[in-house]
Amino acid sequence: MRAIRNISLTVFFAALLLFLSSLFLSSYRLSDQVIAERFSVMYTASGKSYYEILRPQLEPMVNVEYHSSFGFISDYSAIIKKYNEPLIAAGNWDEVIKDDQLVMITKHSSSGWLADHAVYVSTFCFLGMLLGGILYFLVTGPANEYRRRAVWFSSLSNRGVAGIVLGSGLILFYIILYFFPAYLSPWMLLADPLRHWFTDKGEADQWFLYGWMYCMAMLVMGIRMLIKWKGNRYQTFRTVSVMFFQLCFAFIIPEILSALNQPAVDVKHIWPLHYNYFDGARIDQMYAFGGIGITLFWWGIALFLIGVPLFTYFYGKRWYCSWICGCGGLAETAGDPFRHLSDKSQKAWKIERWMIYSVLVFVSVMTLLVVVAWYSGKDEVMGISSGFIKMIYGFLIGSIFSGVVGTGFYPLMGNRVWCRFGCPLAAYMGIIQRFKSRFRITTNGGQCISCGNCSASCEMGIDVRWYAQRGQNIVRASCVGCGICSSVCPRGVLKLENAPEAGRINNDPILIGREGVKMNTDLIK
Ligand code: SF4
Ligand code: SF4
Numbered sequence: 001m002r003a004i005r006n007i008s009l010t011v012f013f014a015a016l017l018l019f020l021s022s023l024f025l026s027s028y029r030l031s032d033q034v035i036a037e038r039f040s041v042m043y044t045a046s047g048k049s050y051y052e053i054l055r056p057q058l059e060p061m062v063n064v065e066y067h068s069s070f071g072f073i074s075d076y077s078a079i080i081k082k083y084n085e086p087l088i089a090a091g092n093w094d095e096v097i098k099d100d101q102l103v104m105i106t107k108h109s110s111s112g113w114l115a116d117h118a119v120y121v122s123t124f125c126f127l128g129m130l131l132g133g134i135l136y137f138l139v140t141g142p143a144n145e146y147r148r149r150a151v152w153f154s155s156l157s158n159r160g161v162a163g164i165v166l167g168s169g170l171i172l173f174y175i176i177l178y179f180f181p182a183y184l185s186p187w188m189l190l191a192d193p194l195r196h197w198f199t200d201k202g203e204a205d206q207w208f209l210y211g212w213m214y215c216m217a218m219l220v221m222g223i224r225m226l227i228k229w230k231g232n233r234y235q236t237f238r239t240v241s242v243m244f245f246q247l248c249f250a251f252i253i254p255e256i257l258s259a260l261n262q263p264a265v266d267v268k269h270i271w272p273l274h275y276n277y278f279d280g281a282r283i284d285q286m287y288a289f290g291g292i293g294i295t296l297f298w299w300g301i302a303l304f305l306i307g308v309p310l311f312t313y314f315y316g317k318r319w320y321c322s323w324i325c326g327c328g329g330l331a332e333t334a335g336d337p338f339r340h341l342s343d344k345s346q347k348a349w350k351i352e353r354w355m356i357y358s359v360l361v362f363v364s365v366m367t368l369l370v371v372v373a374w375y376s377g378k379d380e381v382m383g384i385s386s387g388f389i390k391m392i393y394g395f396l397i398g399s400i401f402s403g404v405v406g407t408g409f410y411p412l413m414g415n416r417v418w419c420r421f422g423c424p425l426a427a428y429m430g431i432i433q434r435f436k437s438r439f440r441i442t443t444n445g446g447q448c449i450s451c452g453n454c455s456a457s458c459e460m461g462i463d464v465r466w467y468a469q470r471g472q473n474i475v476r477a478s479c480v481g482c483g484i485c486s487s488v489c490p491r492g493v494l495k496l497e498n499a500p501e502a503g504r505i506n507n508d509p510i511l512i513g514r515e516g517v518k519m520n521t522d523l524i525k
Contacts, residue, residue, distance in 0.1 A: 318481025
């Protein structure tokens with residue numbers, strides 16, 4: 001067993017090392033063919049051919065060998081900038097060249113060892129990381145860290161050096177993915193053979209690559225969760241569920257739809273989490289696809305208006321946050337070792353409520369502006385540019401908050417930073433869960449020994465023990481119903497239930513809280 005464990009770890013780290021170093025193993029050579037491929041069908045707003053403009057400008061780069069992406073990207077960007085500068089200064093926007101081909105130009109200019117052996121390197125890296133990781137967890141066996149409290153002594157899971165290094169690496173990755181994706185072109189090259197499984201015509205861009213990396217992380221760490229919670233039916237169910245929805249609904253089905261020339265949508269992606277849902281260009285595009293496009297567009301609206309309230313009424317927000325959602329799925333699998341890092345203070349709870357409902361208001365206003373702008377055909381609504389507000393939302397919330405902070409901060413602030421402080425869909429479901437739902441966690445206070453396992457493992461920063469000690473039901477808006485508090489309780493105090501609403505909020509006649517002792521006079525009468 002020890003030998004297999006060591007072999008699987010070696011394979012995993014060898015594959016990871018090769019994958020990371022592949023970013024520096026490519027060389028780049030811009031050819032006339034690549035310029036023609038990318039630009040021959042592109043035209044400025046005034047109708048001039050990109051190819052005719054850019055071919056002479058790019059001449060100094062043609063057939064020059066670059067040994068790193070830094071030099072290549074820097075020279076290419078400088079040429080485009082130099083050409084655009086006088087046009088921008090003169091306000092001649094119709095002639096300005098859009099700089100949106102950098103990722104594919106860099107990728108298609110890749111040459112050398114990595115480009116020649118992409119299929120073999122890709123097979124070794126992806127299979128090595130997947131199988132090495134899975135095998136390691138299979139032979140290591142169950143690891144119930146919460147009872148052993150090992151998480152508090154590990155540098156990785158208790159904000160030690162390893163945790164800070166991992167967090168910094170993740171933050172760096174997200175910044176590059178969102179704002180400088182061209183530097184990831186060698187990884188896109190490695191993802192190409194996988195994309196070709198779905199369609200011969202397509203190729204991997206940064207979003208396909210990210211989708212696949214996301215699936216791999218969830219599969220490996222999902223297996224770890226299944227082993228860790230072997231015999232626990234609820235944890236097994238929801239882990240299999242998030243793995244299934246990520247792999248099939250978020251990754252495979254959109255690829256199949258795309259290969260069939262249909263809209264490549266994730267049918268479980270709902271507004272306001274999918275903040276571009278009502279974007280004018282998107283609506284036009286969905287309608288342009290005809291039958292399937294229109295059906296999928298209205299499916300999303302029905303899900304938001306009927307499905308979300310109905311399911312949240314019956315099951316609380318766990319039906320989405322802990323069983324279906326990709327963000328929740330990553331948090332529950334890859335983010336599991338960091339769940340105890342969530343801040344349980346009253347101050348954090350206050351900040352959480354302000355932030356999450358502010359994001360909900362922000363996305364609602366932004367969407368309203370976008371829809372009115374699309375309907376009226378004018379970008380400005382009451383003097384406000386809908387495009388500008390959308391850009392600010394996309395940058396601050398869509399990229400920085402949900403990606404860079406939401407996942408990059410796992411080892412620093414716990415695994416549900418985004419779900420707790422930022423997700424507008426969680427805010428919407430939270431309101432329903434708090435006021436009109438059958439879901440609650442019941443607590444058998446007499447059995448509680450105040451060990452604190454439940455509070456320590458609550459990823460949403462809920463001080464579960466506080467409720468358990470009082471025998472008070474938990475009906476908090478933020479609870480994602482992961483059930484870990486219940487699973488780690490040595491006394492069987494906590495139970496996740498969907499039952500009739502009557503008696504769901506069981507205020508006690510005397511409440512002993514942090515602020516002191518309160519008498520609930522209505523109940524005493
Ligand atoms: S509810 Fe269970 S896990 Fe939480 S403090 Fe009480 S005995 Fe411990
Ligand atoms: S209270 Fe329990 S079920 Fe709810 S989020 Fe916290 S650990 Fe999960």
